Amino acid sequence: MTEPLRIALAGLGTVGAGVVALLDANAELITRRAGRTIQVVAVSARDRFKDRGVDLSRFAWEDDTRLLAEREDVDVVVELVGGSDGPALALARAAFGRGKGLVTANKAMLAHHGLELAAAAEQAGAALKFEAAVAGGVPVIKGLREGAAANELRQVYGILNGTCNFILSKMETESRGFDDVLHEAQAAGFAEADPSFDIDGVDAGHKLAILASLAFGTAPTFAAVEMTGIRHLLAADIAEAAALGYRVRLLGLAESGVSGLFQRVHPYLVPLSHPLAHVTGPTNAVVAEGDFVGRLLFQGAGAGAGPTASAVVADLIDIARGVTGPPLAMPSDMLARADRADAGDRRGRAYLRFTVEDRVGVLAEIAAAMRDAGVSIESLIQRGSHAEGGVLVAIVTHEGPERCVAQALERLRGSQSLVGQPMWMHILD
Template identity: 80%
Template sequence: MMADALKVALAGLGTVGGGVIRLLDENRDLIARRAGRPIEVVAVSARDRSKDRGLDLSQLAWVDDTTQLAHADADVVVELVGGADGPALALARATLAAGKGFVTANKAMLAHHGLELGAAAEQAGVPLKFEAAVAGGIPVIKGLREGAAANAIGRVTGILNGTCNFILSRMEAESRDFADVLAEAQALGFAEADPSFDIDGVDAAHKLSILASIAFGTRPAFPNVQVSGIRHVLAADIAEAAALGYRVRLVGVAEAGAGGLFQRVHAHLVPADHPLAHVTGATNAVVAEGNYVGRLLFQGAGAGAGPTASAVVADLIDIARGEFGTAFAMPVDALAAAEPADSGERRGRAYLRFAVADRVGVLAEIAAAMRDAGVSIESLIQRGANPGGDVLVAIVTHEGPERCVASALERLRGSQSLTGEPLWMHILG
């Protein structure tokens, strides 16, 4: 005889929330067999009760105050409202305090409040699960927390934002500039009307801080992620990178070592033979390097109704089976409070692009700043004048400390020879 149904209360009936209800209905029998019991949505809450969502909600209890969903007749609450604070956080706290399991796709809330919520879940003895919060339908959280649990993870590298990857790969394929492709991404629904969280790297940084915590056994440390986005990348940069054997991608990198926890989201030049170089469109990918398992590649759809709903329901199946552990792969008290690593001591190669006035002596000024800062130049490329009269100069450095590159750029700050801010992209090692 099959056990009683796992009763679910669902906050948020947008694209993903609707996808969860449809998935649970369409795969009902299969899910029940895999979970050992049915999974049923019994209560919902959303902003607009009267909106036609193409769903039959007549048999479900409707709760107007989202926070009160924590007190519905349900075993688990699923939060798909979004936002680091506000109703989502209030619902998370109320649900865990009520001794109920909590499933969320909310990376911002976890990046800012994950430690608090993880501790509350442990104290209540209930699950806190969030597979859908990082990389959509890709089971990277489960892969790191369970499949690679025996390994010391040395490094996690990933393309964690589909909007940025869509824009960069379209710029690459069609030699188009950023603003043009961003407008197309917005028209296609890949980018929000206000795309700042995506294109400035914040969304990817939220996800990276969660991955770093699970991979390295450290406390989530979003404030320590060094973040920059892609809005200043030109089609000319992408063409230059291609000529050098690279592709431009927004990459998150996290490493833990004796010097502390390093976390960065930044546009990188990725070697053409690296797995991340071949990730195009709105796809996400994560590479994790374990000391026994070697390199693991997780790749797939990083957003959208189907993939994200798939991850949410996978968490519900685990809960229905009674299979869940601590939120961040170990008890909160065991998570290390790692100091942020000094990026200046990191060694690597860099791509630097300058927009400069078309006059004699400019290249010598740039070269002198590099020399005085201890930066060794591997190659220097100057392209012809743009319609505005300036010239693009690209430099690839030899390997060296990042603090030297930062010093060189500081020496050039305010130079009358530069007609815009330099662009610094790291070359992925």
């Protein structure tokens, strides 16, 4: 009889407990699909005595997570601790140092240290799997790494943060303000007490760096990801987008071209004809454009105990089957070190929103700044008074270089006519 795949589990939060529950509930099915049993032998977490809804008494306990990698009865370590450095990174390095495989849901660690860890796994002849790190239970990592492996991918983009999509969907359907919906998301468990990583685009940036590496054969470069979140979005922006035939979505977008690798997380106006406009709630969706396969759409639950645990166990099944290969789709020494593409060279249309003083000459000042920067205005709409004081001015530009829009906003910086911070959203055409 084939020996079981013996795993150690670090981190027993909702996902870690979900992994144990899933291995218990679907044990027979998993064994048949994997060709052998997958057996938890040891676990580690901060609180040994917390009730997690699953029986942990049958497993050995290690107070120090790094000791999981030292155990002779462990083949694969599952890291669900989180954090780009600290215990998670120490455990990953220890696992590869002992020749053991690693399964992780840790997008921050991979975005910052993915190249190092991929090289360490290859040198050790060990597996590094991370399906759960991007889009929860949606098999987008496998889809890019294996399903689209024969294609040259031109672009990868999508909704990578369920918290932001939940907030935007609520603002859209219920005409509510950002702060109000954020508080509801926190109460419902969709947002952390400190939501900065989500609403400022950092979480999506981590995921985008991983997707870009897989899609374009480049080393993960999180430091090159441009990030703008949804913190300053108004209900009026949602309403204006709807009036123009768009919905607002926070997108992560990456492209590889002759000028280098472009990676950006930013609010976009998405046309109603695009499938991403209809992705609502805490759902993730990723689009990849290939030269032979065309458009691929991956969509599903991006977080939660069940979907994320499903992705973790799917990786374990692959390892049990002996399905490994280079973690980042090609050997780490073949990954390109791409230059950072200049966003200013990109061409497109933009939505700009200003809150301004209600007085003569303000529109002329804005129009002059646009003119002097070479920005052509397609439409300009002025609305009535706003809660912040002043009136709202919304502009849609004709297609042009992003550098010109940035220059126009810089010309208006510090203007006594503006109340609050302007909002710049790109239009996905």
